[in-house]
Amino acid sequence: MPTHEVFNQVPPLVDYDMADDPALLSGLAREGAGWATAELHDLGRLGGATAAIEHGRLANEHPPVLRSHDRYGHRVDEVEFHPSWHELMRTAVTYGLHAAPWSDDRPGAHVARAAKFYTWRPDAGHGCPISMTYAAVPALRHAPELAGRYEPLLTATTYDPGLRPALGKQGLLAGMSMTEKQGGSDVRANTTTARPEADGSYRLVGHKWFTSAPMCDVFLTLGQAPGGLTCFLVPRVLPDGTRNPVRLMRLKDKLGNRSNASAEVEYEHAVAWRVGDEGRGVRTIIDMVNLTRLDCLIGAAAGMRQGVVTAVHHAVHRRAFGRQLVDQPLMRNVLADLAVESEAATVLMLRLAGATDRSARGDTGEAAFRRLGVAIGKYWVCKRWPGHAAEALECLGGNGYVEESGMPRLFRESPLNSIWEGSGNVAALDVLRALTRDSQVLAAFEAEVDAAAGADPRLDAAVRRLRASLADPADAQLRARRLVEQLALVLQGVLLVRGGHPSVAEAFCASRLGGAHGYAYGTLPAGVDLTTIIDRATPKVG
Structure with a gap:
């Protein structure tokens, strides 16, 4: 006989439109990609479907x-994935998340792609090779002949896994391989050597400690050529069908991001082709890094949205202490606070995607703004995500x-984006470099801020405090994190x-800029329009 009745249970959050996100949709139109709305909803419904989850x-x-090795002892260096991985990848590539803006001339193409990358989140891990491929194209263009052959396949919307000669496939994916054991973020300490050959190729000997997405077809990597640290394109399979001697030593056993493979590799005279000039490797590959940093920000914003939507869904359907959780005043404060943080991240990532789009079209002012804004956003939003994920988890x-519940996976994923492509200190110091090396960068940021002058007295006061900090050169590196926080909060404001949305803007300015906020989420001041803010984060299921 049953011992009890099961009731007061929250239904699974499935069969909803992940693109049904007011901040996302309004930002999509504002940044010039409203034409992608219908396709975004198609992708959102796929992502929220039971099958994708x-x-x-x-x-x-x-x-x-x-x-x-294979059964006969031959070295094969292959990575085997569950069929679900391939289904997720196929959808991402079909919808152009991997490289569509490079073959799409419409204004807003990078914004549309950012919105899709944000929306398609049934799993974060497969976003790694998608992001790498997107970011590889502008770096590869430093070698026009290579770009002419490989770019059409990198931008193709056919997912074609498997180890075969790259130029014989219907579509390609790109990875990145930069850091070594002794250097980490200090890639100039790399020891991998690159010997030039008579046919114009190079032979690489050395190792990489982190290779992102080792199952990809081609990789951008760094090696010490006679002229200094240089960027190279390395194929997994050579044109004659033989395996390039890029040895996968082991896969990383990671905290999160477990669906994705990250590898330690060794180059045993691996064939490579130069991308850009010798000695200009960092300057060449930074084009790739800047875009993957933008994707770190997009991914963190998407994770925040997933966390708050899950928390609100739970609170709407769960009853405690005589009423629904979503009607409990303190829980409402927590949920609204999480939603404010999420929307602030979303509007920032869309603004930077818009700047990326316009800078790709030759707008130098937007390029300068993007240079600083991506570094600020990468630091701040990625730093905020772990605490946000923990609080959203606690709501359940x-x-x-x-x-x-899915929340532990989200929580384990949350520290990654702050570490990937330059940890917090690297990002903060990059902000200082941007501010000191190019006067256009600060001018572009000031122009963005001045456009909101007089709109809110708390924002105006925060801008004055920020300008005082920027004018003080003392102990700049010591204060770098605090300065980037100020820059980020002012920019989001x-x-x-x-x-x-006015209710979100009011809550943000009152709490983050006006000082009416504690150290934890759920400390918004009285008078905030909690109902409207929570409604914007409530998923419509069914």
Whole structure:
């Protein structure tokens, strides 16, 4: 006989439109990509469907496996994935998340792609090779002959996995391989050597400690050529069908991002082709790094949205202490606070995607703004995500700590984006470099801020404090994190005041800029329009 009745249970958050996000949709139109709205909703409904969510679960519960040798003892260096991984990848490539803006001349193409990358999130791990491929194209253009051959395949919307000669495939994916054991972020300390050959190729000997997406077809990597640190294109399979001697030593056993493979590799005289001039490797590959940093910001913003939507869905359907959780005053404060943080991240990522789009079309002012804004956003939003994920998980109570809720996977994912492509200190110091090396960068930021002058007295006061900090050169590196926080909060305030929902802008300015906020989420001041803010984060299921 049953011992009890099961009731007061939250239904699974499935069969909803992940693109049904007011901040996302208004920003899409504001940044010039409203033409992508219908396709974005198509992708959002796919992402929120039961099938896609199940693919995300399976891809993480069955992580990739390295097959270093075949049954006969031959070296093969292949990575084996669960079929769900391939389904997720196929959708991402079909919708152009990997490289569509490079073959699409419409204004707003980078914004549309950013919105899709943000929306298609049944699993975060498969976003790595998607992001790498998107970012590889502008770096590869430093070698026009290579770009002419490989770019059409990198931008193709056909997912074609498997190890075969790259130019014989229907579509390609690109990875990146930069850091070494002894250097980490200090890539100028790399020891991998690159010997030029008579046919114009190079032979690489050395190792890489982190190779992102080792199952990709081609990689951008760094090696010490006779002229100094240089960028190279390395194929997995050579044109004659033989395996390039890029040895996968092992896959990383990571905290999160477990559906995706990250590898340690060794180059045993691997064939490579130069991208850009010798000695200009960092300057060449930085074109790739800047775009992957933007994707770190987009991914963190997407993770915040996923966390708050899950928390609100739970609170709407769960009853405690005589009423629904979503009607409990303190829970409402927490949910609204999480939603404010999420929307601030979303408007920032869309503004920077717009700047990326316009700078790709020759707008030097937008290029200068993007140079500083991406570094600021990468630092701040990625730093905010782990605390946000923890608070969203806690909204589910003990149920949120259980794997079946999906929240532990989200929480484990949350520290990655702050570490990937330059940890917090690297990003903060990059902001200082941008401010000191190019006067146009600060001028572009000032112009953005001045456009909101007088709109909110708390924002105006925060701008005055920021300008005082910028004018003080003392202990700049010591104070770098605090300065970047100020830059980020002012920029998010400006964007919300100018283009965000009034209730969200008011809550942000009162709490983040006006000082009416504690150290934890759920400390918004009285008078904030909690109902409107929570409604904007409530998913419409069914």
